[in-house]
Amino acid sequence: MCVHPKIFIITGLSGSGKTMALKLLEDLGCEVVDNIPISLCAHLISEKAPKKNLGIGLDLRTRDFSVEKFHDCVENIRKNNTVIVVFLQAETLVLCARYRETRRGHPLGSSVCIEDLIEEEKKFLIPVQNRSDIIFDTSCLSPPEMRSKLQQRLEIPSFGLWVYVLSFSFRRGVPSQSDFVFDMRFLSNPHYDCDMRTRTGQHESIQSYLAQCQNFSSFFKNITSMFTSSIFPSYSDDRRLNCTISFGCTGGRHRSVGTAEMFSKFLKENHSLNVIIYHRDL
Template identity: 75%
Template sequence: MHPKVFIVTGLSGSGKTMALKLLEDLECEVIDNIPISLCPHLILEKAKKHSLGIGLDLRTRDFSAEKFHDCVAKIRKRNTVAVVFLDATTQVLCARYRETRRGHPLGNAACIEDLIEAEKKLLKPVQDRSDIVFDTSALSPPEMRSKLQKSLKIPSLQLWVYVLSFSFRRGIPLQSDFVFDMRFLPNPHYETDMKILTGEHSSIQSYLMKYQAFSCFLENITLLFTSSILPSYTQDRRLNCTVSFGCTGGRHRSVSTAEIFARSLRENENVNVKIYHRDL
């Protein structure tokens, strides 16, 4: 069976861009608003190895309900297809247009409600023959992403946690979501037999673990991430989280903390973990 093709259509302003972004995040190849006559040929070429997300609506060149149905019928001959129609109430769509100040694809009019109602009438045949009709009226962006993913039956990608160590002398890594300053710990740099080692060495890690402040910090931060932060990231369908630990030179305290914290995550969470020591 060929990879699946998701055709996303619906009312302008109902969330097509967000739906396509979700598909892109879930490793689908995404194409938006290409001429409808080109869709079957493009999908025949593209859908051999990867699932596709195709966006088609009134802004698409030559769009009509008849051409849309013909396009879907041709694609179904060679692919597994799910047509997703995004809907919303007129009141909600009016509020979204006023907020974004975008023009309606049917033109300009003093009363945006009339244009939305006309669009609903034009797209009623498309909605009636869609596989999934999804109302976005009452959903926040995270809720929409979550419910849409469940409707499309696409498995979640595992969360990636990137654990970084760094030196404050060279600045905080810009990609950090969370930053912790490990300079409250004794510095192994001033211990003669440890100065030449790095925090990757078990001697440095054992040295820090002797201090109650470090053990308490590690216990609390591991609990914070495993019980609260990472589950929230997963629920919101966020794909990565970067946790950075810094110290003066970026060689001992930050490196050891990153190593030990990463091990704790691997033991407690079903997540992918990568470690980077920026300044070693």
Template identity: 35%
Template structure:
């Protein structure tokens, strides 16, 4: 059985944030194609339809950069909507003139419509050309006062993507081999008793039950994981509401074989009720 993709067609004023919006949609699972002529959209969607669900969500951005190729946009949207079960949403990004001028001045780019004209004249001309497209759009988003995170929240709200589970990578490591550069937060568990100094436990790792049980038996260990998990329970939905798409949590001890591995196991198991968790032990197999 083939799956028809959910399709967003993003258009609007140059400088209103289409590039940022496409990045945000890509972060939340859309296959994104920028500056695609509308006439090519049906063909690409036919390919996506037969891709075994791998392209279940598709977003196109198109605007007046395409020149004459942009003109069939509304006709193409109507054609797509006539197809059975085709879910197509036309989104228009807008901003006030002052904001557009400020953004163009900051980027030092020329307006694509009339590069040789004054910027204010080009913006006004673009508004006139796009007036009928704006009226036909399902969603109009004014980005004048929006930071990047706020625009992402707005897209999530409209397309009900905020309920998706955040990917969380729990990573154990050894400080002696360096702190992971991509970690969003680091927890240091070197204050806990070290199984390395227990002869019978030294050859094993925190993935082995004797070491795990040894690490977790201490009151400090139990209090640490309780407090840490409570904090992560609070932080995950807050991060997600601000538009964060993934989180890397680092748990470090001296060598990355015993304490950090055991604690990371415990925290990862807890977080699986809230997020899509990937557990990695970076230094578990290092010697000494």
């Protein structure tokens, strides 16, 4: 069965989370266009039919925005596409706090009382809100909660968590992209065994050597349990898309590489994870 792409039009009150919603769509594999003039939206889609889900951001900051033009644009796009209009809103006091925190101006102008501008915007956008497919209130949601709940409302599946497993040499520094770093220098070094010196941690004999080292078994059991039972589920709940785990040793050839290889093999047994391994200093 062919699944036709959807077009998500993200609109609503200024400061209610449009940028974050579009970023979520982008992270979920959608093409995203923000604040394109309304007069160009239908032309953009008719020029090149979307091959994957598309997110379009339109609000008061959009050039030539009006309620009438917005409705006409949506109806024109609906003729040949599946369109879902998402209206983002929040309580006035919450929006006031966000404006004071970011110190951004309101699109309706400047005023001593930001509350008046927000209330004016709410009244102006009532027709848009009434004809929206999804009304989503962001007042009480943290950014991770907003991403999670909005993804559920939009019914877009995620690609699963991507786990990057790196090995490295401390001599060349810790990889800056690391989320978690483990120092494997507590293990015996195969470098001092003449039969193993020329091999790397990718070789089974090195991995067997490391597995027999004192404390390796308890270390490996603890980190695999920690990531699979606590960290990865938390990342998934927060809709975080990737996690980088780095293992380091002195030369970046034996202990770090061997541990990274064994850890990656263990993770690949969990089919909900996408695992990529990279040995920086081999």
